Amino acid sequence: MPHHRRAFLRFLAASPVASTLALPELLRAAQEADGRTAAGQEAYVIRSPAEALDVFEFREAARASLPPAHFGYIQTGVENGLTFRRNHEAYDEIELRVRRLVDVSRVDTSLELFGRRWDSPIIVAPCGSQRAFHEDGELATARAAKSQGHLQVLSTVTTTSVEDVTEARGEPVWYQLYPTPMWSITERLIERAEGAGSPALVLTVDSPTGSDRDPGERAARADERDCVRCHAVPFERKPMFDGVDMTDAGGIFNPAMDWAYVRRLRDATDMKIVLKGIVRSDDADRAVVEGVDAIVVSNHGGRSEESGRATVESLPEVVDAVGGRIPVIVDGGIRHGNDILKALAIGADAVQIGRPYLWGLGAFGQAGVEGVLQMLRGELALAMKFAGAPTIADLDRDLLVGF
Numbered sequence: 001m002p003h004h005r006r007a008f009l010r011f012l013a014a015s016p017v018a019s020t021l022a023l024p025e026l027l028r029a030a031q032e033a034d035g036r037t038a039a040g041q042e043a044y045v046i047r048s049p050a051e052a053l054d055v056f057e058f059r060e061a062a063r064a065s066l067p068p069a070h071f072g073y074i075q076t077g078v079e080n081g082l083t084f085r086r087n088h089e090a091y092d093e094i095e096l097r098v099r100r101l102v103d104v105s106r107v108d109t110s111l112e113l114f115g116r117r118w119d120s121p122i123i124v125a126p127c128g129s130q131r132a133f134h135e136d137g138e139l140a141t142a143r144a145a146k147s148q149g150h151l152q153v154l155s156t157v158t159t160t161s162v163e164d165v166t167e168a169r170g171e172p173v174w175y176q177l178y179p180t181p182m183w184s185i186t187e188r189l190i191e192r193a194e195g196a197g198s199p200a201l202v203l204t205v206d207s208p209t210g211s212d213r214d215p216g217e218r219a220a221r222a223d224e225r226d227c228v229r230c231h232a233v234p235f236e237r238k239p240m241f242d243g244v245d246m247t248d249a250g251g252i253f254n255p256a257m258d259w260a261y262v263r264r265l266r267d268a269t270d271m272k273i274v275l276k277g278i279v280r281s282d283d284a285d286r287a288v289v290e291g292v293d294a295i296v297v298s299n300h301g302g303r304s305e306e307s308g309r310a311t312v313e314s315l316p317e318v319v320d321a322v323g324g325r326i327p328v329i330v331d332g333g334i335r336h337g338n339d340i341l342k343a344l345a346i347g348a349d350a351v352q353i354g355r356p357y358l359w360g361l362g363a364f365g366q367a368g369v370e371g372v373l374q375m376l377r378g379e380l381a382l383a384m385k386f387a388g389a390p391t392i393a394d395l396d397r398d399l400l401v402g403f
């Protein structure tokens with residue numbers, strides 16, 4: 001058991017509130033130890049994004065606003081949530097060797113990806129079903145990404161069409177692809193993404209099948225509503241499948257997907273191909289050899305395999321194998337500016353965030369997503385100042401202990 005979690009459970013056990021907490025509450029607290037979930041932090045629920053001190057305060061506001069099943073859907077990992085927790089805890093275990101006496105009066109967090117300059121290395125990760133978290137769903141996220149100038153990746157199982165999201169974003173988004181077992185459906189999804197001008201197709205390779213999301217299921221048990229908006233006839237409610245007969249499609253996962261599928265995709269479109277879910281050096285090298293344009297080191301936020309291995313632990317071998325030939329993006333467990341700084345120092349070109357912006361969305365809609373993005377951007381700039389690293393190019397492994 002990682003030492004942070006042990007310490008947290010020890011704290012809980014010693015706490016005077018422990019004896020008054022029921023076992024499920026203790027378990028819940030332990031499962032959500034993806035940050036400093038101290039009792040005092042949960043006591044105060046922010047009423048506006050401006051009040052937030054860190055992204056976890058958006059989480060508590062979302063918990064307070066959302067039905068248990070929907071909040072549970074955001075939070076869930078698989079099985080006992082080991083990989084989900086580990087993703088964040090592993091960042092805490094990396095120490096910085098900061099530089100002193102560097103002029104940090106100006107900090108530049110900008111970077112270039114596929115020939116486009118971005119002010120921030122923070123990307124809005126593809127997350128499905130966002131109208132379950134706020135009635136404006138992906139539109140609110142797109143408007144926030146636009147006002148804050150962030151790259152947005154849209155999920156195949158979005159509850160708003162790629163055309164409408166592109167309009168709200170004011171420029172094309174990257175499109176995430178779940179490869180259904182039926183190629184004709186994949187072709188239709190590619191056509192829609194191309195039609196909306198998406199420059200990149202992000203193939204999720206970490207989900208050969210649906211995963212075992214016990215924590216989310218457990219949360220759903222506590223929810224007695226009849227939620228037709230998100231659960232009845234699922235594909236009819238996902239606009240990317242409008243006009244597509246999903247009866248015999250076999251769902252959205254494709255257990256037969258292999259490197260031949262990647263090649264087929266490569267040949268089917270001029271969009272850049274990004275593989276999301278690579279965690280090993282040999283797969284990373286193969287991706288480059290197969291002509292893939294970028295990699296996202298990801299375990300789906302601890303929602304696919306229960307490896308117990310954080311993405312930031314996979315990152316060094318992937319970065320080394322890629323050797324700068326294509327961009328490497330990482331996601332999973334990023335909750336503070338210092339986490340971003342550490343990922344970039346290891347060698348990631350950019351990072352994605354998932355749950356934090358969903359917390360903002362669930363709590364305050366567009367303003368909440370904006371609040372989370374501003375929070376993380378501000379924290380990153382501060383972390384860079386304290387590290388003596390005024391530009392992204394100054395972030396390297398020399399800043400990290402043991403790398």
Ligand SMILES: Cc1cc2nc3c(=O)[nH]c(=O)nc-3n(C[C@H](O)[C@H](O)[C@H](O)COP(=O)(O)O)c2cc1C
Binds near residue numbers: 157176
């Ligand atoms: C509620 C939710 C829905 C998600 N839906 C998708 C999806 O449709 N496609 C996908 O590739 N990843 C999906 N993800 C994974 C995210 O893209 C991302 O990899 C992950 O959230 C990053 O970890 P973090 O939440 O700790 O930041 C989802 C994650 C969450 C929390």
